[in-house]
Amino acid sequence: MTKIFEIVLLVVGLFLCAISCAAPEVSVACMMAYDEGGAPAALQSPECPQWGLSSRSHNGTGNCQFATLQGHRDYQEDRITCDLEMNIRFLGKDRPKEVLVGVAAVFDGHGGKEASEMASKNFLDYFFLHVVFNSYKQALSSKGLNADKAGSFCSNLLSPDEGIPVSGEEAMHDILKKALLSTFHDIDTEFSREAFDHGYVSGSTGTGVLLVDSQMLVASVGDSKALLCSAKTKNALGNEGTPSMVLEVEELTRDHHPDRDDERARIEAAGGFVRTWGVPRVNGILAVSRAIGDVYLKRYGVSPVPEVIDWRHLTANDSYLVVASDGIFESLSPENVCDLLRDADVQVNEMSKRSDSCLSSSSLADCIVKEAYKKGSGDNLAAICGVERSFTCCISTISEGKKVVHFCN
Numbered sequence: 001m002t003k004i005f006e007i008v009l010l011v012v013g014l015f016l017c018a019i020s021c022a023a024p025e026v027s028v029a030c031m032m033a034y035d036e037g038g039a040p041a042a043l044q045s046p047e048c049p050q051w052g053l054s055s056r057s058h059n060g061t062g063n064c065q066f067a068t069l070q071g072h073r074d075y076q077e078d079r080i081t082c083d084l085e086m087n088i089r090f091l092g093k094d095r096p097k098e099v100l101v102g103v104a105a106v107f108d109g110h111g112g113k114e115a116s117e118m119a120s121k122n123f124l125d126y127f128f129l130h131v132v133f134n135s136y137k138q139a140l141s142s143k144g145l146n147a148d149k150a151g152s153f154c155s156n157l158l159s160p161d162e163g164i165p166v167s168g169e170e171a172m173h174d175i176l177k178k179a180l181l182s183t184f185h186d187i188d189t190e191f192s193r194e195a196f197d198h199g200y201v202s203g204s205t206g207t208g209v210l211l212v213d214s215q216m217l218v219a220s221v222g223d224s225k226a227l228l229c230s231a232k233t234k235n236a237l238g239n240e241g242t243p244s245m246v247l248e249v250e251e252l253t254r255d256h257h258p259d260r261d262d263e264r265a266r267i268e269a270a271g272g273f274v275r276t277w278g279v280p281r282v283n284g285i286l287a288v289s290r291a292i293g294d295v296y297l298k299r300y301g302v303s304p305v306p307e308v309i310d311w312r313h314l315t316a317n318d319s320y321l322v323v324a325s326d327g328i329f330e331s332l333s334p335e336n337v338c339d340l341l342r343d344a345d346v347q348v349n350e351m352s353k354r355s356d357s358c359l360s361s362s363s364l365a366d367c368i369v370k371e372a373y374k375k376g377s378g379d380n381l382a383a384i385c386g387v388e389r390s391f392t393c394c395i396s397t398i399s400e401g402k403k404v405v406h407f408c409n
Contacts, residue, residue, distance in 0.1 A: 077109030079120035102211035108325035112202030115293035130179035188304035203294030219306035229338035272300030331375035
């Protein structure tokens with residue numbers, strides 16, 4: 001009943017807009033399509049405007065630095081997607097505000113590339129659509145549905161290029177968080193339909209990061225990691241000696257392994273079990289307990305719901321954010337990764353002490369991948385030597401003390 005009531009309210013509100021506005025681009029039929037089927041339905045509906053999403057989000061990695069290495073495997077199942085310059089105009093109390101939103105995600109496929117491929121291709125477009133529709137819903141709710149308010153609201157209910165109606169940082173962050181979680185849900189739902197239709201058995205991890213206004217949010221399923229390397233000073237000899245700079249690591253994600261107490265409890269409550277074949281596995285098969293896809297194991301407690309590290313402020317000491325698939329961490333610990341980045345930064349002008357992998361690398365991300373490969377990394381599922389996928393972004397400080405997030409070369 002609640003869902004029906006929400007749709008009725010939206011229909012009434014949009015109907016009032018339809019009679020008060022010249023030509024609103026978000027039609028009643030489009031909003032109903034979204035409510036019934038989420039972002040995939042909106043993208044496929046002829047009633048919904050096509051806002052040039054792929055050109056808006058680049059739908060890829062054009063403004064991002066990343067590195068990949070297939071290694072000795074016959075195929076590559078990992079995918080990434082990112083856009084660090086997704087411009088979204090939010091309508092504030094006084095004037096439109098253009099917000100630069102960074103979105104970055106790593107998908108580590110298993111059992112085939114279908115799940116990770118589908119996730120990477122649709123993630124940015126789904127995310128943007130969820131931001132748009134959730135913003136309009138919030139605006140309708142806050143503006144009320146009486147006719148005398150409909151006209152003024154409709155003046156803002158145009159194309160997303162005119163601005164998305166929302167006010168306040170907390171409201172904006174709430175919309176972005178809901179959009180990210182809804183994107184994970186839609187990716188899993190849409191892929192699950194395809195998997196049943198085509199007999200796919202594949203699945204994928206998914207670790208996504210949002211970066212906006214010097215704040216960060218992380219959502220993750222599976223065992224791909226997000227790390228934050230933060231600068232600290234340390235004395236060489238106790239309280240004496242010359243202080244040196246070190247990068248301390250903070251793991252922003254927790255691996256979803258089946259033997260984790262809370263994960264095991266969910267699996268067993270659903271009728272599944274955990275058995276160790278090399279590593280703990282759901283029903284002796286899957287080495288992660290949360291994943292996109294893996295449709296034949298969902299009934300046994302495998303969940304597509306991300307674990308979230310909510311919004312947190314970045315500080316001047318936060319130097320590097322790394323998001324990478326688990327292949328990196330077969331041979332490099334999170335501490336090793338931060339040390340590698342520190343050495344590359346400190347010695348960038350010395351041209352001497354950096355490792356061979358870093359000397360031959362085109363970027364810091366490439367350095368991480370090559371170093372992990374050099375140290376013997378391999379796929380833990382197939383036990384084949386190879387590096388999955390790595391992605392590194394750098395956070396630099398500008399004079400006002402704010403953060404600018406970009407990928408370094």
